[in-house]
Amino acid sequence: MPIADLRTVPEALAPAAELLGRLDEAFETGFGRLSSANLEALVSLGRSFHGTPIAGDLEAALAGLGRSEFLDRHFAALAVARSAVLGAMSDALVAQASAALGRPRPELEAIAPGPAQEPPPKLAVLLESVRHWLMELAIAGFANLEVGALLPFQSTLDAIMAEPALARHAALLSGFLGELLTVFPTRGKPEIPRQRWVDLWARAMVLSLAPPAATPTRAVHGELRILATDLRQHDNLAQLVVFGVFVEAGKPARVVRTGVAAFKVDVLQGDDLGGLLGEIGGKLLGALVTGQALKIDGMLLTPAGDLVWQEARATLLPAKPKLAEEAGVLAKAALRPGHDPADRHPALIEELVWLPGDAYALAGKEGRTLTIGGQPFPLALERVPVSEDLNLGDLAGSKGMVAALRFDAGQWSLQPLAIDVGKPLAKMVGTSLAAARGKAKDGNLTTLKERAGKLLRKKA
């Protein structure tokens, strides 16, 4: 089984990871109090970019930061350089995975951009506020943050959430701020997830360099057959991501990704998500519970293979595709979900694979380790959502699974996304959400609104 080749990683990865590891230490210390080791790390980052298009900006930024010149363009240059290294690492990993799996590398579809539109001036102001806040975090250092420096950003975030064009920013920044507030205030030395926070910081900085340009899209007509799902969430947002085979007339079958997301509060979890996500993706939830295919009529598709979900452009079809039959496309299609070049990052790799039941076995205590071809292969346990819909226990005796190849903490692992347990319906996250949607009127959201209503009336 060639997937076993992925127990090692490309050689060029280690030095790049080390370079970034040393850079990230500066973010923990804070650029306002860099140590000589931090300064050396900055110098080596600059050296590794010699002769590249961003060398000039980076040199100026590093020199400036060394003189304690705190300008947002210096921090932006740092974020761009760091992201470029991660993009290159991502490319090397995707190339390795494609070769090991014997499939073509994923391609972006060529779609002509629409007419450029001038973004509203308000967006630029909001993004400037974001850059400013990020700069303050970097100057202080993650180890030295105080709640007083974090809370004022909430009002900027509220304004960002009100802008549909900044949905990505809202999703990322609300998750990041929430996480910072989970750790601070702290007693004693806080535990800083350094690499993770610098990842989030750098991503937020790069996203905030300029108002987002409209992604090119084309309207597509065809049939969507769901292969797998994944649930992503933090306290203030939940997103159900759905992967499927998409068949357009006269074209080879390809793989697409779609998803629906809802903003929420911490107390809304589990069944509550059905009501929130059903509002925007009711038919998608419906297809998950019945296993039906969907007819797509004029929905927009991006170059990276994201189908931008629109309820009105979907219809449930009588056909109930079989997972094992559809999953064959995964090994062949070059047009499969990927990422815009600016978004590439090892943490975002989600290469889908179909593993027939005889290709893997469970081992270890409570069957929490996977063996493929007799060799152990890590399971991405931390990524499996806490849900009745999909359990690792379903893997025992299963007929096959769709898994996402993930890269985390320097190694490849597999995250089971859909498990064929020999029944018509495969196990995957989200299959219970349609039923939960029906119960929403008794749910926490209704209670919250009713209680708030009581307070409002009493006050008035």
Next chain:
Amino acid sequence: MIRPRVLARARKVHKVPFVELYAGRLQGVVSSGSDEDRVYVSYFEAGTGNFYCSTNNNRPCGGMRNSPCKHLAELMGEAVLQFSAARVIAYLGLAAEPDKVRGGGELLRYIKGGAHKVEAGMVFSRFLTYLQYVNVAPTAAPLPEMAWFVR
């Protein structure tokens, strides 16, 4: 990787619709046990250990004298559930051992302050701000960054 907390049991949202650690206070909204139409606004202050409980019309809770009332106890219980004992203890600066605490009730004896009034409107407006999150329009836009937020 920081995973969202998986709660030991579901939060009792009807009893305690809102609980947060904010601006140096553990504060929230607690439903009245006897009157469907009444809610209480309660808080504990970090450091001083001061507390207060009143109706949303700023009328003090009858059950609160020199020690926390049952609404404050319920607030503490739900806070420990929502945020973990360790975080509540660190936030309020209590002298308790996080590993040994099984529920919020045990933390009340570490509350050393007295009853000090705070305007209920302040906490209430935080509740409304909190609720704004569920009024933000849902989105179908691709959100690649959510790959960092999993469980």
